[in-house]
Amino acid sequence: MSLPKAELHLHIEGTLEPELAFTLAARNGVELPYKDTEELRRAYLFQDLQSFLDLYYGLMAVLHTEDDFAELAEAYLARAATQGVRHAEIFFDPQAHTSRGVPIGTVIEGLARALDRSLERHGISTLLIMCFLRDESAESAMETLDAAKPHLHRIAAVGLDSAEAGHPPSKFREVYKAADALGLRKVAHAGEEGPPAYIREALDVLGVERIDHGLRCMEDPELVERLVRERVPLTLCPLSNVRLRAVDTLEEHPLARMMDAGLLCTVNSDDPAYFGGYVGDTFHAVHEALGLGEERLRELARNSFVASFLEGDEERRARLIAEVETYDFP
């Protein structure tokens, strides 16, 4: 769907399509435990977040050089442009690469090469969000922040992702404080598999400006009231929630109820190579499965720009919102 939109919850490693994975594996002499792309795709049957993460981190073994990261990001941006994406705030997981011996500079400078030409090539403005793996230690997160210091001009914000249960946001209090002191903005995954209390902690302890997912806020009416009152954006990922079994079917996804409750919802693709669709496909899917009409889709698109970190370019934000308001649905 080419309705103009921002993508605010997208893991660049989650855009690694099987075809590119095999190309990079051949180029870098990496042997994959799958015969071909078909067999790899057949392995995309996940029981929960952890079963996805196990495969996801394994496949990252094909990413080695700056060129690899540039090619990965370029492929995503080219595809996103065909789905109406005009602005993308892109997560990456440095520890998933540094732990394999790939220097953080290789990751950041490779991604930046594609991002730097994205506006001109694809009409997509971009920024980078560096995520800490919450199932690694707080010390490792702090070392990652330190290692990123020579590249800070490339990074807009920090985030928190990976296995949520048992890894509360408060574990990362100090590293978020340090990131804040460096002028970085703050987001965190919370309430995907973890309880509503993790959403409160992300707000109160880490001081995040957006909640990634936030799905489980619906179990806590007082929290919903607060999120509405404080206009805290939620970056929801409905196709991901189905594939990782946070909800049984897309028809049962609470997105429509969340919008009715007055929450500032956005929809995003999370890891589109694994979850069956890019963000335009996701808009289409929620239209079909949840009966969200044109005004609701327009609201989601408007919210994506409202919730974006486009503060450096208010003129662009206003122009993109105006495009949403006047978009003619086919």
Ligand SMILES: Nc1ncnc2[nH]cnc12
């Ligand atoms: N849905 C998700 N939740 C947590 N960490 C992730 N990393 C990539 N996708 C993720």
Ligand SMILES: [Zn+2]
């Ligand atoms: Zn995510």
